[in-house]
Amino acid sequence: MTSIAWDIWRAGHASQDAIARRQRDRLAALVDHARSASPFYRKLYRDVPETPADLLTNLRELPPVGKRELMENFDDWVTDPHITLAGLKADLLDDPSRVGGFYRGQYLVLTTSGTTGEPAVLVHDRTSWLVANLLARIRERRTMVTAAETRAFLHRGLRAAALIADGDHFAGVVLTETVRRRSPTIARRVRVFSVLRPLPDLVAELNEFQPTMLYGYPSAMLQLAAEQKAGRLRIRPVLAVASGESLAAAGAAEIEAALGCRATVRYLASEALALTSRCRQGQFHVNADWYIVEPVDRTFQPVPAGELSHTVLVTNLANRVQPLIRYNLGDRVQMIAGQCACGSPFPALRVEGRSGDVLAFAAADGGTVTVLPLALGTVIEETAGVRRFQAIRTGMRQLTVRLELYPEATTAAVRTAAQERLGAFFAAQGADGVEVRFADEPPRPDRSGKFREVWSA
Numbered sequence: 001m002t003s004i005a006w007d008i009w010r011a012g013h014a015s016q017d018a019i020a021r022r023q024r025d026r027l028a029a030l031v032d033h034a035r036s037a038s039p040f041y042r043k044l045y046r047d048v049p050e051t052p053a054d055l056l057t058n059l060r061e062l063p064p065v066g067k068r069e070l071m072e073n074f075d076d077w078v079t080d081p082h083i084t085l086a087g088l089k090a091d092l093l094d095d096p097s098r099v100g101g102f103y104r105g106q107y108l109v110l111t112t113s114g115t116t117g118e119p120a121v122l123v124h125d126r127t128s129w130l131v132a133n134l135l136a137r138i139r140e141r142r143t144m145v146t147a148a149e150t151r152a153f154l155h156r157g158l159r160a161a162a163l164i165a166d167g168d169h170f171a172g173v174v175l176t177e178t179v180r181r182r183s184p185t186i187a188r189r190v191r192v193f194s195v196l197r198p199l200p201d202l203v204a205e206l207n208e209f210q211p212t213m214l215y216g217y218p219s220a221m222l223q224l225a226a227e228q229k230a231g232r233l234r235i236r237p238v239l240a241v242a243s244g245e246s247l248a249a250a251g252a253a254e255i256e257a258a259l260g261c262r263a264t265v266r267y268l269a270s271e272a273l274a275l276t277s278r279c280r281q282g283q284f285h286v287n288a289d290w291y292i293v294e295p296v297d298r299t300f301q302p303v304p305a306g307e308l309s310h311t312v313l314v315t316n317l318a319n320r321v322q323p324l325i326r327y328n329l330g331d332r333v334q335m336i337a338g339q340c341a342c343g344s345p346f347p348a349l350r351v352e353g354r355s356g357d358v359l360a361f362a363a364a365d366g367g368t369v370t371v372l373p374l375a376l377g378t379v380i381e382e383t384a385g386v387r388r389f390q391a392i393r394t395g396m397r398q399l400t401v402r403l404e405l406y407p408e409a410t411t412a413a414v415r416t417a418a419q420e421r422l423g424a425f426f427a428a429q430g431a432d433g434v435e436v437r438f439a440d441e442p443p444r445p446d447r448s449g450k451f452r453e454v455w456s457a
Contacts, residue, residue, distance in 0.1 A: 001130060001134075004127075004130060004131060004134055005134050005138065007022075007289075008131075008134050008135060008138050008139070008289070009138055011289040011345075012138065012139060012344070012345075012346075013345075014345060015345060016345050019288050019289050019345060019346065020056065022289045023056055023288060023289065023292060023317070024054060024055065024056045026289075026290070026317040026318075027055050027056055027059075027292065027315065027317060028055050030315075030317055030320070030323060030325065031045075031055060031062070031325065033079065033320055033323070034079070034323040034325060037079035037320075038076065038077060038078070038079050038323055039076035040070070040073045040076040040077040041077075041323060041325070043076075044063060044065070045062065048061055048062060048063075049061065056292075059292070059294070059326070060300075060302075062325060062326050063326070064296075064300050064313055064326045064327070064328055065324075065325065065326060065327055065328065066327075066328045067112075067119070067120045067328070068387075070120065070327075071085075071119075071120055071121070074121065077322060077323075078123060078321055078322050079320060079321055079322070079323065080107075080321050082104065083103075083104075083107070083123060083321070085121065088103065088109060088121060088123075091103070092109055092169075093109070093111065093121070093169055096167075099169055099173055099174055099177045100173075100174050100175075100176070100177025100178040100179075100180065100181050101177075101178075101181065103123070106125065106126055107123050107124065107125060107126075107321060108123070108124040108128075108129050108174065108178070109121065109122070109123050109124075109169060109174070110122045110124070110169055110170065110171045110174050110270045111168050111169045111170060111270075112170070112171075112270050112271075119381065119382070120270075120271075122270055122271055122322065123321050123322045124273065124319055124321070124322070125319055125320055125321040125322075127318055127319070127320065128273070128316065128318040128319035128320075128321075129273070131274065131290050131318040132273035132274040132318070133274075135274035135277065135287050135290065136274050136277070139274075139277035139285075139287065140277050140278065142280065143277075143278055143279060143280050144241075144264075144278075145239065146262070149238050149239050149262070152212070152238040153212060153213075153238060156212050156238070157189070157212065158189055158212055158213060159189050159190075159209060159210060159211045159212050159213070160189065160190045160191070160211060160212075160213040160214075160215065161191060161193050161206060161209060161211035161213070161214050161215075161216075162176045162190070162191065162192045162193065162215055162216050163193055163195055163214060163215070163216030163217055163220040163221065163224075164176075164192060164194070164195060164216045164217060164220075164244070165194060165195055165196050165374060165375055165378045166192050166194040166196065167194070167196065167378075168378075168382070170270075171268075171270040171273070172192075172215075172216060172243075172244070173192055175273075176190060176191075176192050177192070191209065193205055193206060193209075195216070195217060195220045195372050195374065195375045196375050196378070196379075196425070196428075197428075198369075198428060198429050198430055199223065199227070199369070199370060199429070200232075200430075202224075203224070203227050203232050203233045206224070206233060206235055207233065207234055207235065210235055210236070211235060211237055212236075212237055212238045212239075213237060213238060213239050213240075213241070214237050214239070214240040214241070214259075215240070215241040215242075215243070216242070216243070216244065217242070217243075217244050217245055217372060217374050218242035218243075218244075218245050218246070218247035218251060218252075218255075218263075218265070219245055219358050219372045219373055219374065220372055221240055221242060221255050221259075221263070222251055222254060222255060222358060223358060223370055223372060224258075224259070225254050225255045225257075225258035225259055226258070226370075228258045228259055229258050235259070236259075236260060236261075237259055237260075237261045238261055239261055239262055239264070240255055240256075240259060240261055240262070240263040240264070241264055241265075241266060242255075242263060242264070242265045242266070243265065243266040243267070243268055244374060245373070245374065246265075246351070246352065247263070247265050252264075252265070264278065265278070266278060267284045267351050269314070269329060269331075271314060271316060271324055271327060271329065272291050272314050272316050272324075272329075274287055274290070274291075275287065275291050275293070275314065276349070277346075279340060279342040279344055279348075280342055281340055281341050281342045283336065283340050283342065283348040284348060284349055284350070284351065285340065285344050285346040285347065285348050286346055286347050286348070286349060287346065288346050288347060289317075289346075290316075290317050290318050291314060291315065291316060291317060292314065292315035292317065293312060293313075293314055293333070293335075293347075293349065294312065294313040294314075294315075294326065295307075295309030295312050295333050295334070295335055295349075296309055296310065296311060296312065296313055297309065297310045298310045300313070304335075305334075305335040305336065305337040306334065306335070306336075306337050307334065308332055308333075308334045308352065309332050309333050309334065310332065311328055311329065311330055311331065311332065312328075312329050312330075312331050312332070312333045313326045313327060313328060313329070314326075314327050314329045315327065331351055331352070332351070332352040333349045333350065333351045333352070334349060334350045334351075334352075335347060335348075335349050336348040336349060336350065357373060357393075357454060357455040357456045358370050358371070358372060358373065359371045359373070359376065359393045359399075359454070359456055360393075360396070360456075361393070361396055361397065361399075361426070361429075361431040361432075361434055362396040362397050362431065362432050362433075362434075363430050363431060363432055364430060364431075364432040365430075368396075369429050369430050369431045371426075371429060371431070373453070373454035373455075374454075375425075376391055376425070376454055377389070377391065377453050377454050379421050379422055379425045380401065380418055380421070380422070382421075383414060383417050383418045383421055384409075384414070384417065385405050385406055385408075385409030385410070385413070385414040385417075386403060386404075386405060386406075386409075386414060386418070387404045387405055387406050388403075388404040388442075388443045389401060389402060389403050389404070389443060389453065390402040390443040390444075390452070390453055390454075391453065391454045392454075392455060392456070392457050393455070393456040393457060394437075394457050397431075397432065397433055397434050397435055398434065398435045398437065399422070399434055399435070399436050399437070400437045400438075400439055400457075401418065401422075401436060401437070401438050401439065402438075402439045402441060402442060402443045402444075403415070403418070403438065403442070403443070404442045404443050415438050418436075418438075419436050419438075422434075422436050423436070
C-alpha cells in the first residue's frame, strides 16, 4: 500500500514522459499476464504479434473488446480459475446480504446497470480496489472537500446519504456497503436511500436521517431540490456529489440554491473506479498512470483533441483478475488540447454523460408523480432478454418503450415481463394507470447522434 501511495503522489508531480513510461510498463505487464492467464485474451490475441518494445505506441494492434463478448466468455475472461459466473451468482450476486463483501476474501464484485445497453459483472482484485481508493484520496484531497466544508463536517458530523438504485450489486451500493461493513459507527452514519422508492417515502427518510452529505444521481438531487423548495424536504447538507449522469451548470445552481450547499460532479465508471480526478479548475483529469483513455470514432479510429468521440476505449492497468484492455465504455468524450491551468500533468477531458429527463405522470390523488430516469431505466434494463432500450413519456398516463433484444430472447415474453415490472414500479410510485406501449421500431440515436434512453416527448 505504501509503495503504491508513494508512486501515485510522485506521478502527480512528474512529467508527462514519466507518466507515459508508467503506462508503457504497466500495459506490457498487463498484456503479458492476459495472454498467459486468460483463455479469452489468449485466443483474441492469437494473431497479434508478441508484445513489441513499445506496445503503447502500437496499441491499435490490440482489438477492442465490448461488454457482450466479454460476458459471453466470462469464465475464460477472468484469470482466477476459481471464479465462474455461475459461482458468483450462487455465492454472492443472488444473496442481498452479501452486498459489499469481498468474494473469496479478496475480490470486489460489481454489476453495471446497463446504461449503454450491456449489463456486466465486474470483478476487481485488491490492487485495483486499493489503487482506486488511493487515487481518490491523494489526487482530490484539496478539491473534493473545501476547508470550510471540513470544518462544517467536524462541527455537525458526517452523515452520508447515497441516492442510488438498490436491489443489485451496483457500484454505488457496493462501495457504500463496503464502507458500512467497517464498523457499526460508520454503518449508522452512511446509508443507501433508494431512488426506486416513492418520493414521499424518500423525503420522510431523509428528513429523519438529516444527511450532511449527499452523493449519487444528479436527477435525484434535482428532484429533492424541488421538494426542499416546496417545504416538504427539510435538510441542510454541507456537500452534494453527483455522478452517474450529466449535470448542467443550471442544474448544479438549482441544487445549490435549494439545498444551500456546494454541488460538484464526478466522472467515474464501474470498470475504472477512479478513472478521473477533478481539479480546482473543474476539469476532469484522466489518472493516466493507471488508466488509458482512447477517444475513437465509429470505426475505433482515434479522434483528435477537441473533437467529440463516438465512444471511448478504456484500459484498466491495475486489475489483473479481469483484464480490461481497450474496453468500449460507451461514453462520448472530448479531450482538451493543451495543459490545464491547474498545472496537472494529466490529460483533461469533457464528457457527454449519461443523461435523461425526470418524467412526470398522473397520480391517483389527482396530482403528479415524478420518476427518475435511472430508476425507470433500471426496471427495464434488468428485464431478462433486454439488450438496449429507450423509454419515452408520451403522455401523463402513457409510456412508449423501444426494445432491442438478445437473439435468443422471445419478443412476447420480454414485453410481458417488462410490462409487469413497469406496472409494479409505477404502482409503487403512486402513478395512476400508466399505459405502457411497445414500439415496433428499435432504439435509435437522435438527430445529433446522441443515444438517449429516457426522455419526455
